[in-house]
Amino acid sequence: MEKSFSIPISRRTFMKLVGMGTVGMLAGAAAPGGEAAAAPLGASGEGLPTILTADVCVVGGGSAGTAAAVSAARKGAKVVLVERGISLGGLATQGCVFPCMPTFVDGSDTPYITDLNKRMEKQGASPSLGIDTDTYYGGGRSQFVPEYLSYVYDEMCEEAGVEILYNAALAGAVSDGGKITACIVQTLEGLAKVEAKVFIDGTGDALLSRFAGVPVEKGSEKTGHNQPMSLRFEMGGVDVGKVFQFFQKELKDDYTRGLFVDIVENALKEKKPPFFEFAKWKKNEKFFQGGVARGELTQDDILYIQAFAIPGKPTVMSMNCPEMPPLNFSATDAVSYSKAVSFGRKMMRRLAGFFSKNIPGFEHAYICREASMVGVRESWRVRGKYYMEAEDYLKAHHFADAVCRTAYPIDIHDVKLDLFEKLKKGEYYEIPYRALVTNERSNLLVVGRCASGSFAAQASFRIQPTCMSMGEAAGIAAAWGLSQNVAINEIKWEEIPESMRSYVSK
């Protein structure tokens, strides 16, 4: 009874008119009687329609994947970016993860990040606070308004000619002779293949790599636990100035001090929305413990509490909590993960209730947005050609084939494991290209938090600016490898001309 409606010609014409890429092949829809949905052999890919064909297929439109797609396309590759949701940015947009952490080293912002910062600036809210202190310095640190970011990413992809496939979930991979030849995606219409010469795994969960048989690890070698997950949210209707007064004057808190105080006070003087951040820490511990004593909060709820004002969204604060108890929930078990969502939502409610009741400035506040993806810090990591370890951080290792640098601490959200010293100011380590490629698949790059490294090493390289720089390098390398006919896992990053590289180790 299915009627094979042809797509009106106006659409194709229309796409050209608005300067979008031409529409690729349609998933079986155009073939009379043949629909993509009923394909019982999805895992092998046999009989599935090919929905798109490209030079480079990037799976996952988060910080790393988007950078990879844009960078590859800018270097001339035909790129498809497969995204599960309907916005790019991943945790930064869908996960409400705000702001980007500092790398704690100058010179870490690669050209892609500099360009992104400029584009975000044009949206009307500066991504930079414009200050340096003893505890706040280096690259990264961008304050990206989530709703501007997804817009700017769309724009960058369109300019570079990246074809984005939204609302498509990765469901398999097809390999042949040590290469991935296609990935299988679930679209609203049904299962389909995306064929490409090079694949970039930006899934965060190493899902493409796992589908392709690349060895992986997960969790701490010592405890077996993944890093804890968060279910972040935003609260609206907050009088940020009043919250500031409460923490500074009543709680006599000095979590915010020095130049950060000046920023708030100057903004209040000029009647502008201030940037202000609070967190639970030693100086105000009693205040939050009071909530537990009164039964408003649980001990789990106050394990980690942090809130940031969002420039561009006055009266809204981004909550870096709740953090779901890692001993009880796993980021790598589908059922446990699901339970973490409902558990986290209850924690979120209690926290919001506590803030509204106890923090002046929150009297009229409400939850205005919940994250639409869980804030996973660590799940699976590939075991690639180079395996980064804590030593690389602690000894500040540099590499000839480095794709970026960082000095972000080994930040393990577990008091028993978080024992590593922070590097001295000025010291940093680098991430080698070999941590992004594997022995098993010659045309695969792995970027972002699931790159090759130990649990401890990943706890440092997992932050967004570093993921972006990795993605950027991967995109450049993918296009380079294709143009030079070099297998992706044999590229020597240091042999790519300096002018083409996003980062050159000095």
Next chain:
Amino acid sequence: MGKSFSIPISRRDFMKMAGMAAIGVLAEGAIGGTDTVSAAGSKAGTINYGGKEIPVLFSVDVCVAGGGPSGTAAAIMAARNGAKTVLIERGVALGGLAVLGCVYPFMDTHAPDSDTPYVAEVKARLRQHGIEPFDGVTQQTWHNPETLTLIYDEMCSEAGVNVLFQTVVVDTVVEGQKLTACIVQTIAGLAAIQAKTFIDSTGDAYLSRSAGVPYERGYEKTGNNQPLSFRFEMGGIDVGRLYQHVAVELQEDWCKSKPPYFEIAEAMHRKQRYKLEDLMAKGVASGEITQEEAEYMQAYTIIGKNGVMSMNCPEIPVKFSATDPVSYSKAVAYGRRMMHNIASYLIAHLPGFEKAFISREAAMLGARESWRIRGKHYLVEDDYHSQSRFADAVCRTAWFIDAHGEKVSEKLPKGGYYEIPYGSLVTEEVENLIVAGRCISASFILQASMRIQPTCMSIGEAAGIAAAWGLKKHIAANAIAWDKIPPEKRSYVSK
């Protein structure tokens, strides 16, 4: 190198303490063969899929695919009626379009006494959470998306529904006339869910299409689906100032209620003329917005979110298809640009919006219609006009035929309504499948009336009750006569 970390026993104990259902399976980190990834080791065994062994994550009575208004209702009602139920949801919140899609508020059925017990209960629970859904004038349900999703979690937890978040249905396994399993993609990889009865509340008839059920899509005359919307919310609005401008200064009487229940609207393609059309037309003239962006603009206050309004726009031109993945993807970026243009324009020109900002974009596009199954009974436009009644009716509605851009019907006379029969929820081809929500068996034009959320909820409610009843009585889901279920067990009884 995939290390098999065992989960300490304390977790299981903890789940019991927290009153959660026992965990089905524990992660064993098993990585399958070269080209497949399994979700997790499983006590329920494995099945062969595409030549690979994948774990069975759950083996239950009822599996519901899709946690929107109809699917959540179905899962809760099946579980309350004694069925062991799994609810598969793609995102991390239940509520579908109402929550992830920012579709707010629930439209009014315009039919007398259409609220089935489940719908009434959701409203009562909203009240318990401090959200009064009744504006005192209309029958629209003004809720609060963040509260609604919490309520759905609560209801599922109380009824014992196993919710599987962040899980995508990718395929089905059919044996003879029975659906035996659906294949899902989880964070961990592919897995199977076996069930005795399946409920397709994917909105896109995904499960049904995959299982070989015939279907239709779009309008027979044009081939177009209903338009997609990309909804969003704006914060920082001075609603008092907006009310003063629109209701007092412009004397627009479209919104019958007063703040905090306040709405503004304009729709250039409708017969009705709205005062705000002038504002939007000026934007087109000045080049600040396009005609497409000006065509349809609507905003509702959100109860419990002061200063935030839910924007029922942009409506993306029908040139983009809700049933073509590539076109749909282009619609996202296209819609996002429309959204930013509309928001910037309102901030610059609409009193009350001076300090407004986009506070949230939808996490799923607002699809009104995509695929519809062809089931045992096929509802058509005439059922609306003739106010058809059915012995096996599962609910009633009188929401008008609202096919954006194609056809908008007159409302039925006051007190009038038609009914939706159970036969439209089941198919000839698959005996243990029930379809709920916007993708039931109906023509394009009729679906334009039955697609609204309260109706989808009532359909889901009936589907859940029927699924549990059929399993208890050993009657195939597609052979159940709804009218033979004792009236006290039914959510709706045709009079």
